Amino acid sequence: MRFDILTIFPRFFDSPFSYGVIKKAQEKGIIQINIHDIREFAEDKHKTVDDKPYGGGSGMVMKPEPLGKAIESVRLSNARSLVILTTPQGERFSDTIANQFSNYEQIIIVCGRYEGVDERIRELYVDREISIGDYVLSGGEYAACVIVDTVSRFIPGVLGNEASPYHDSFREGLLEYPQYTRPESFKGKRVPSVLLSGNHKEIEEWRRKESIKRTFLKRPDLLDRANLTIEEIRFIQELKKQNPPPFRVYVALVHYPVYNKQFKIISTAFTNLDIHDIARAGRTYGIRGFFLVHPVLEQRELAKQVLWHWTEGPGALFNPTRKEALKLVKLTTSLDEALYEITKTEGQRPRVVATDARPQKKMVGYQELKEKIFSGNEPYLILFGTGWGLAKHVIENADYVLKPVEGPTDYNHLSVRGAAAIILDRLLSR
Ligand SMILES: C[S@@+](CC[C@H](N)C(=O)[O-])C[C@H]1O[C@@H](n2cnc3c(N)ncnc32)[C@H](O)[C@@H]1O
Known part of the structure; x- marks a missing residue:
């Protein structure tokens, strides 16, 4: 060369x-x-x-x-x-x-x-x-x-x-395992005993596991390229349990105040699919709570019945994973009530993030917001609007307005549950 x-x-x-x-x-x-x-x-x-x-x-x-x-x-x-x-x-x-x-x-x-x-x-x-x-x-x-x-x-x-x-970091989507040399003990820190055992098979297994663990902790984005066995994928699930995400994020699905097609403020009706799908996406991405905001008592009663079915009634036995997701759901009459609940739990008022399909004056990008969220310094509440979107004053009062979800085409008319899943992935994936 x-x-x-x-x-x-x-x-x-x-x-x-x-x-x-x-x-x-x-x-x-x-x-x-x-x-x-x-x-x-x-x-x-x-x-x-x-x-x-x-x-x-x-x-x-x-x-x-x-x-x-x-x-x-x-x-x-x-x-x-x-x-x-x-x-x-x-x-x-x-x-x-x-x-x-x-x-x-x-x-x-x-x-x-x-x-x-x-x-x-x-x-x-x-x-x-x-x-x-x-x-x-x-x-x-x-x-x-x-x-x-x-x-x-x-x-x-x-x-x-x-x-x-081909063994160095980055090859096959994994960072390299930790390396040690003499002395066996340095300032009280000992070399892992398996490396002194002379058992090559065990050393190989230990190195592979350490490599996966390091990649998970330091560069989880690389794991996408890694060729892992089913056992290794299970090992990553264990690591996830031991290392919960550092952020404190809540989601609210707002049914009032939102716009209708004529841009009049209305309250919309609950959509069962939205409740299920946002709860499931929320559980997948590690949110702490999912507030359903509705001022109408009858609507809240209806939602209560649905939630009871899946969290305590026959649905809970039939589908325990659905129960796990829907347990995140809390019913509130207003956004202020949701904010009050979060402040009580977290000891701190959350930063409010409004989402909308229409571009707004001052917006925050996904990467910038993700960095703030992952710092874990403050709790966040992400608002999703139903109908034709959140009322103007809700957007104006938010701490951040997130840029609309964009794909590679000029079409961005997503369902709220579709948008919520994409946004949670962009903001909360490791
Ligand atoms: C001061 S930079 C010119 C930057 C240019 N005005 C721009 O904004 O794209 C001078 C030279 O440094 C090299 N350079 C600067 N940043 C680089 C980077 N991140 N990777 C590779 N080359 C870089 C390039 O050869 C570039 O022509």
């Missing part, structure tokens, strides 16, 4: 590739790293590589001619070669992409500086745009180091033990 790095600061690379396995791989001839000074491809006597942006604005832009010439001059015509542009706007670099890149014979990495490179370089020469994370570096050289190192690790012979990159 040959790497060709195009930079205006060639001395930057004086040391990063001079240590460890990358140094050895170069010495063994497994990889070759060539650093090219883009200035050498500039034709004017000042060796200019940047210029002011067309249309004005701050900073400088890297000129296309020297870069274009540099790429053309280093690209091998008879090899599988790939031109990478380092840019914060590119696809997020990962272990999977590094593995893919290791199959090329030549990788050319363009290091941007200033405000980046002229757009035509991207259009004419670049095969892949790569970002190493959602932050802005002062130059692509840092990203180039990351790319060369991670790709090289996948090239046979670079690591002492060829299987190693």
